[in-house]
Amino acid sequence: MARVQNPTLFSAYFGVSPQALAAAGLIDPFLDVDMPLFIDPVLLEKSGNKTINTAAMGRFRKHFEILVRMLNISKAEGDAAWKAARRQLDLSEPPENGLGYGGSGRSGNSRPEDIREAILRTSKEIITLGASDPEMISLMGFFEQDVGPDTISDMTTTVIIEDLAAITEAFCQANGLPLYSSEICASHKLPKYVDPQGRSAPIVLIPEDIVRELPIANDWSDIERAAMENARIRERVNRLLGGIARPTVADRKHALRGAALGSQANFDFFLAAVKENVGSYDPNLDALGYYRLKAIVANGFPGLKQPTRYDLKLGPGEIMRVVKDTIDQFKRHVEAGNLWEELWIGGKPKKERASQLIYYAIADAFCKANDLDISPEANMGGGPIDFKFSSGYQARVLVEMKRSGGTAVHGYEKQLEFYKTASQTEFGVFVIIDYGDLGNKLNEVRRIRDQRLKQGERASEIIVIDATQKASASKRK
Structure with missing residues (x-):
């Protein structure tokens, strides 16, 4: 990885x-x-x-x-x-x-x-x-x-x-x-x-x-969004998809091919539609959180220095304390500050990657601010990002972060456990970024945790961060 x-x-x-x-x-x-x-x-x-x-x-x-x-x-x-x-x-x-x-x-x-x-x-x-x-x-x-x-x-x-x-x-x-x-x-x-x-x-x-x-591999909307802005192409694609309830990437590409390659006129129209509607990545919208990541890496982040020192020689428990403090910093700035604004775009939640990258930057800055010989590692590939904090070979803590509208239950029950097994650690923290559409998922995740604890197993901790849209900090009482 x-x-x-x-x-x-x-x-x-x-x-x-x-x-x-x-x-x-x-x-x-x-x-x-x-x-x-x-x-x-x-x-x-x-x-x-x-x-x-x-x-x-x-x-x-x-x-x-x-x-x-x-x-x-x-x-x-x-x-x-x-x-x-x-x-x-x-x-x-x-x-x-x-x-x-x-x-x-x-x-x-x-x-x-x-x-x-x-x-x-x-x-x-x-x-x-x-x-x-x-x-x-x-x-x-x-x-x-x-x-x-x-x-x-x-x-x-x-x-x-x-x-x-x-x-x-x-x-x-x-x-x-x-x-x-x-x-x-x-x-x-x-x-x-x-x-x-x-x-x-x-x-x-x-x-x-x-x-x-870059689109995440299973997100076809980013691949074809520019072409689908055109009503004529959109109608052709939808007609070719027929009654497919949940089209796959392959289904969408097959339909796009059919809509564009029927004739020279169709293809020329398709190419013109893409060129007309495509736009470059907007730093002001920053849908991936990339520019916010850069800003934090370059300039640090306020209020990260802690009054008490950490002793990493104490093992995973102390690293867990570091990890929870990094998450607490992120949570506080999202819930009580204006960092929640970095997680929304045009009235909709940004991609999961945005919150993950911003958290990574804050966690990295936190470790540097507190002179810790440890920093988060992040999987920056095309799929979901997970984080690992480690000191030495044995002491490892993993963090998995999911948005409320995504696969939170699967992420807690299966995905984080898979990462823990692969990293040979029992210590994990599962963070849910709640955009207001969590529904019953939190109860289900907590039920899974309680069941594991009753069976005498070590269960990953759960932290929920309220990322719903709020009034600006100056207007809050």
Whole structure:
């Protein structure tokens, strides 16, 4: 399970102002963990960065025009033209941009060949309809089960890496950051990050307005939201889904394929609808809590220093005290302060990940403020996040956090117990973020805990945090 501990921001490592990055319209990335964002090629021409909307956009179109041309003249899979198209489709994961589902570290990897072949086949199908816009490649995540936004993002990064490197070099030169030659781009020098193990890697910076949030794997709505904004496409998709009560990701993608690939006109309409409705990740809405995480990591958090010291040598019980105090800090700022505002967006609860990342940042800051030789580790992969606090090999405490509208009962009964077994610990805390839709779930979770205690088993503690919308702190009496 990929984990991250003590995340390091680009601005902190290189001693550059976060405001300078923001003024340049660039993301201040973590250097040792991937961010849950992806580059959407549909956003390239909309970017406010001239290098992106001209040079990068032109490079992207030219690159995939070659792919389209090769597929157009290909007579059979595997012939010379098909192989030429295949060479244009590099799906290796570039570690330099720090985006994606990775956890600890940012090392890249390559995707299976069958995914590349699936993209080529679908592209060929679209070309056979008569469509020729090279931006068709941007839409593969809509149609192919194993092609996600991260795949498209990595493919795009590889194509426009020279432009991203130029932007990075210019920013670093303007701010006096050291630059080095690298293998990824011979024409531009890049800053270099050296991790605690002495391994070095070049870094490229990404403009804020060309990224969107990565969807959780089982959340189809984020994959197709832009296209479904169009009533005509929405009606076609719903008709193709027929009487399926709970459509899967595969069902949705199959319906989208049917709605878009019926004719050249349908596809062109589909592509135009996506380009019209897609938008970049909004730091002001911060649906993932990513910018709040960065702010806490960079600036700390008020009121975390405790009057009494902790003695971690006392074992799991003392670590449990630390953990409960970190949760209490989070709970107090949500319930009595204004931190609840960070958990809502447009009158609806933000994704579960937002509360998890903000808690992680507060817990990490808490340990540093109290000079503790311990910090939380968080699984930052594509699925739910769990936390582990440990000191030495034996003393471990796990924290699992669920929103009230989600699978709280399953999370307590099964998921946390699975994590505890995997981590070889009996100590766990289950946190429920209550947005006002908890219903009878709390009673069921408590019943499971009481039953375990009656059987003489160690049962994980339960903490509920009231995250319902409140009046501002200044208006509360």
